[in-house]
Amino acid sequence: MSLTELEFQGETTGSGPVQVIQGRSPWVLAWRRLRQDKVAVASLIVILLLALLAILAPVIAAWVGHPPNMPYTNQGLSSTGLPVAPSSTFFFGTDDLGRDLFIRVLYGAQVSLLVGFVSTLIGTVLGVAVGMMAGYFGGWIDTVLARSTDAVLAFPYVVLALALAVVFGPSLLEVIVVISFFSWAAIARVVRGQTLSIKEKEYIEAARSIGASPMRIMVLDILPNLIAPVLVLATLAIPTAIVFEATLSFLGVGVQPPTASWGNLLSQAQAFYQTSWWYLIFPTAFLLLTTLAFNLLGDGVRDALDPRTERLFAAQRKRGRARSKGAKPAATVEGAS
Amino acid sequence: MGFASFLIRRILLGIVVLWFVTVATFLLFFVAPQDPARLLAGKNTTAAQIANINRRLGLDQPLIVQYWHYLDRLLHGDLGTSYLTGTSVNTILKQDLPPTLSLLVGGVVLWLIVGISVGILSATRARTLLDRISTTGVLIGITFPTFVLGLLLLFAIYKPLNQAGFHWIQTGYEGPTQSVSGWVGHMILPWITIAAVSAATYTRLTRGSLLDVLGEDYIRTARSKGLSERRVVYRHGVRAALTPVVSQLGVDIGTLAGGAVVTETVFGLGGIGQASVTAITTGDAPVVLGVVLMAALFVVVANLIVDICYSILDPRVKLA
Numbered sequence: 001m002s003l004t005e006l007e008f009q010g011e012t013t014g015s016g017p018v019q020v021i022q023g024r025s026p027w028v029l030a031w032r033r034l035r036q037d038k039v040a041v042a043s044l045i046v047i048l049l050l051a052l053l054a055i056l057a058p059v060i061a062a063w064v065g066h067p068p069n070m071p072y073t074n075q076g077l078s079s080t081g082l083p084v085a086p087s088s089t090f091f092f093g094t095d096d097l098g099r100d101l102f103i104r105v106l107y108g109a110q111v112s113l114l115v116g117f118v119s120t121l122i123g124t125v126l127g128v129a130v131g132m133m134a135g136y137f138g139g140w141i142d143t144v145l146a147r148s149t150d151a152v153l154a155f156p157y158v159v160l161a162l163a164l165a166v167v168f169g170p171s172l173l174e175v176i177v178v179i180s181f182f183s184w185a186a187i188a189r190v191v192r193g194q195t196l197s198i199k200e201k202e203y204i205e206a207a208r209s210i211g212a213s214p215m216r217i218m219v220l221d222i223l224p225n226l227i228a229p230v231l232v233l234a235t236l237a238i239p240t241a242i243v244f245e246a247t248l249s250f251l252g253v254g255v256q257p258p259t260a261s262w263g264n265l266l267s268q269a270q271a272f273y274q275t276s277w278w279y280l281i282f283p284t285a286f287l288l289l290t291t292l293a294f295n296l297l298g299d300g301v302r303d304a305l306d307p308r309t310e311r312l313f314a315a316q317r318k319r320g321r322a323r324s325k326g327a328k329p330a331a332t333v334e335g336a337s
Numbered sequence: 338m339g340f341a342s343f344l345i346r347r348i349l350l351g352i353v354v355l356w357f358v359t360v361a362t363f364l365l366f367f368v369a370p371q372d373p374a375r376l377l378a379g380k381n382t383t384a385a386q387i388a389n390i391n392r393r394l395g396l397d398q399p400l401i402v403q404y405w406h407y408l409d410r411l412l413h414g415d416l417g418t419s420y421l422t423g424t425s426v427n428t429i430l431k432q433d434l435p436p437t438l439s440l441l442v443g444g445v446v447l448w449l450i451v452g453i454s455v456g457i458l459s460a461t462r463a464r465t466l467l468d469r470i471s472t473t474g475v476l477i478g479i480t481f482p483t484f485v486l487g488l489l490l491l492f493a494i495y496k497p498l499n500q501a502g503f504h505w506i507q508t509g510y511e512g513p514t515q516s517v518s519g520w521v522g523h524m525i526l527p528w529i530t531i532a533a534v535s536a537a538t539y540t541r542l543t544r545g546s547l548l549d550v551l552g553e554d555y556i557r558t559a560r561s562k563g564l565s566e567r568r569v570v571y572r573h574g575v576r577a578a579l580t581p582v583v584s585q586l587g588v589d590i591g592t593l594a595g596g597a598v599v600t601e602t603v604f605g606l607g608g609i610g611q612a613s614v615t616a617i618t619t620g621d622a623p624v625v626l627g628v629v630l631m632a633a634l635f636v637v638v639a640n641l642i643v644d645i646c647y648s649i650l651d652p653r654v655k656l657a
Contacts, residue, residue: 158595159632162617163365163625243482247599250484251614266488270603273492280492284485292480 030228033304040300043293050290054109061107066090066100068107069258073098083276093278096268104260105282111172111261112290115245116238119176123183123241124234128226130184131191132218136199146192152185158247165253175254179241187233191226198222228305235298239291246287262287347644351637358633359411359626363404366622394420407626416630417623419616426627429612436510437608439520440527440597448532448539453582455536456543460578461570463548471540478537483596487530487603495526510606527604531596535589542585547578580651587643594632 024032034040053060061067076098078084083101086093092102134145161178168174198204199222207217248254249263257264262283269279391397395406410417416426459471481489491508498506505522513520550556551574559569598610605611609628616624 157592158598159613159629162598162614163362163629166617166620167365246482247484251599251602252618266485270488273488274496277492280488284489287482287485288480291482292476295476295480 030304034300037300037303039296040304043297043300046289046293047297050109050293051113053106054113057103057106057110061103064100064103066103068103068260069099071097071099076100083272083279085276086278092282093276095265095279096272101279101282104265105262105286107260108262108265108283109286109290111255111259112242112245112287115172115175115179116242116294119179119183119241120234120237122176122180123237124187124230126180127184127187128191128223128230131188132195132222132226134188135192135195136214136218136222142192145188149185149188149192152182153189157182161248162251162253165248170253170256172255172259175245175248178248179244182244183237183241187230187237190229190233194226194229195222198225232298232302232305235294235301239294242287242294243291347641351641354637355630355633358630359408360404362626362629363407366620366625416627419621419624421619421621426623429624430609430627430631433607433609433612435512436601436606437597437610439510439513439524440531440600440606440608441593443524443528444531444596445593447528448535451532452536452539453543453579456540457547457570457575459540460544460547460551475537475540478533481533483530483534484599484603486533487526487600490526490530491603508604510608527600527606530603531593531600534596535593538589539582542582543578546581547574550574550578576650580647583643583647583650587640590636590639590643594635
């Protein structure tokens with residue numbers, strides 16, 4: 001429990017006799033904690049801004065006057081046919097066909113965010129369903145599902161993704177299908193473990209004893225307890241999906257040009273890194289900023305939902321304090337020797 | 338359960354896995370809309386020519402017969418011939434193995450050394466400047482997709498160095514037989530690229546695991562016995578802390594193969610990864626089958642080694 005929560009409680013009890021004391025659900029508490037986390041809030045703002053830019057990409061393109069696939073062969077290419085550097089006409093410079101890189105990067109954000117959200121959603125639903133069934137039913141169902149989960153996790157997925165991409169023909173839909181196919185396994189594994197422990201609880205036994213069907217128990221009694229860990233996993237799965245899409249498109253089996261995606265922009269930029277830095281740097285910067293923001297947000301969500309867990313990235317202050325008894329003598333001994 | 342029976346069981350299981358991989362890949366490529374005969378013959382060919390090629394490649398026979406022939410050749414150590422170039426897949430794999438092997442071995446060594454040692458340093462000096470720097474490094478490492486890191490290394494290191502007339506670091510591949518320094522010069526950026534993401538993950542894993550272990554009672558006992566801090570950390574702490582790290586290794590081997598595909602493409606190393614991309618995009622099924630089988634073999638063997646290491650580190654683990 002953080003300091004502010006205590007302060008807030010003090011306020012409600014201290015002022016005025018006509019006080020309505022509200023109960024706070026765990027979700028409200030989690031939201032409060034998340035709002036206190038400056039890094040998480042900043043990440044959230046970055047993601048929202050990015051989503052806004054992606055949604056408004058057509059509007060911005062119309063406003064600047066540069067459609068995403070329009071080659072500007074005169075202004076957009078130098079006399080030797082190379083991309084031109086950033087200027088007031090082309091904010092991020094142009095690509096090798098003389099197209100406006102700024103507009104193409106914005107359209108790329110559409111692809112990245114779409115793939116990130118949709119495939120994470122599909123993967124999460126699948127993963128929760130598989131994990132919950134494996135954990136709840138046990139026996140041979142568990143054996144089959146858990147083995148296939150391990151198989152998907154251990155397989156060199158880039159190789160299989162390449163093969164699937166070619167079989168189904170490279171397209172946005174194919175990318176989403178392939179990424180969903182690989183994202184469910186990690187979630188299923190965690191959900192299975194959680195379900196295994198939840199199903200031993202007394203209230204599940206009670207539900208079973210009054211004759212509730214397995215379906216009802218899973219959806220009404222187990223699922224609500226899984227939302228917190230799944231939410232964290234899903235937030236962290238989004239940047240993975242975005243990177244996956246970029247990698248597939250970079251290898252030429254993802255989103256196909258002329259549709260812009262950060263991956264295929266970088267694939268084309270690869271040939272020009274010696275001469276045109278902006279072509280490489282701007283899509284890279286957007287890709288890194290996006291994955292960083294989602295990773296940090298996922299971290300914040302984890303902290304907010306379960307304050308006991310250690311942070312993934314930031315220096316582990318809580319843990320450090322808890323361990324200071326054990327850690328301090330170590331430091332002094334080391335310093336002395 | 339002795340070591341020998343464990344080994345036999347795992348090898349049998351590995352063979353089943355490999356067999357399954359051949360079936361899956363075989364089916365996948367026969368669902369594919371590509372027509373290898375048309376691919377071979379070019380655009381202007383008659384139906385008779387196509388039928389001819391199909392007969393020559395055995396593609397006119399039922400799927401199960403084709404698979405039987407494939408399996409028969411495979412058991413005799415023949416992986417078939419490429420539809421596209423007519424070279425034997427064995428030759429292709431043999432040619433492309435050195436760059437991939439250099440990349441994987443060097444990459445894993447770099448990844449484990451950096452990941453584990455930085456993790457240990459970071460845990461034993463928790464909350465110091467060094468710890469902060471390494472945690473930030475981990476964050477950066479995890480954020481960078483492999484291909485982006487490769488491109489940025491080319492842009493920020495290879496390009497300026499070569500422009501400045503310093504030509505040690507190169508792209509492409511050169512074997513260590515001619516000159517070891519040349520080999521390292523060609524491989525150093527690919528090694529960093531393939532190792533970075535995993536090194537970051539393992540730093541975090543080692544750090545967390547070691548911090549947990551150092552809080553255990555037996556570590557306090559070891560300290561109170563008057564053992565030197567170095568001995569407490571390295572003999573008692575690290576050994577126990579490495580078990581979760583090693584078990585994670587088994588899962589990450591597969592990811593490594595994917596990293597090889599990307600890294601080889603970025604640096605033009607021309608290894609098996611790059612060959613697989615070409616084969617897959619051209620629908621060259623025998624080469625794809627060969628590459629996938631090789632990757633699967635690699636994963637199976639690596640996992641076996643990981644499990645053996647695991648039981649050495651933690652004697653409570655029984656090999657079964």
